[in-house]
Amino acid sequence: MGIRSDLEANFDFEIIDEFLDHYAMMVEIMEPLIIDLGIAERYHRSIEELFRIFHNIKSASGYLQMEPMVRLATFVEDALEQLRTRDAIVNDETVTWLISVADMFMQWQEDFKMDNELSKIHFSLLILPDMEKA
Template sequence: MGVRSDLDSNFDYEIVDEFLDHYSMMVDYMESMIIDLSKPNMYEISVNELFRVFHNIKSASSFLKITPIAKLAAFVEDTLETIRTQHKSVNEETINWLLEISDMFAIWKDDLKLDNELTHIKYSLLKLPDLESS
């Protein structure tokens, strides 16, 4: 039994379906927001929107008890809070780390869609990049 089957057996189908639709949309949008962080005119909008995306993923996946997704989203949300309150820009290392994070969420999106078990997190994602701008 995969993660989707587990969700369907524990939660109302409509709640699960709505989560999957919103999660998919947020994951699809993530990469372009991350790339926009490198554009000075898009930085503030993108960092705030990314923060909101990870906050929403954390909240919804916590409610549905999808622990790996909730924990990684919380970790990224905390990091984005630091970035948006203490930094006016991000460096290439941070953008690359966020793109790898985005890839992990995309893998999980496929796991959910295909009713697989969630792929184990890449532990390299848990090492924060140097957040100082170059």
């Protein structure tokens, strides 16, 4: 039994369907927003939107009791909070890490579609890049 089956056994179909629709939209726009973090004119809008996305995923996955997703979304949200106070664009190491994070959330989207268990979080995602160096 996979993640979709687990959710359907414990939550109303409409809640699950709404979550999956919103999740798909959020995952789809993650990568373009991450890439925009390297463009000064787009930095603030992109960092705020990414923060909102990860906050929403954290909240919704918490409600649906998907702990791996809650943990990673919380970790990323905390990192983005640090970046929100900066005026400088992010470095390549940070962009690469965030793209890898987005890939993990895309993998989870595939897990939902295929009704697999949620894939394990890659250990490398739990190591923050040096967000200070240019």
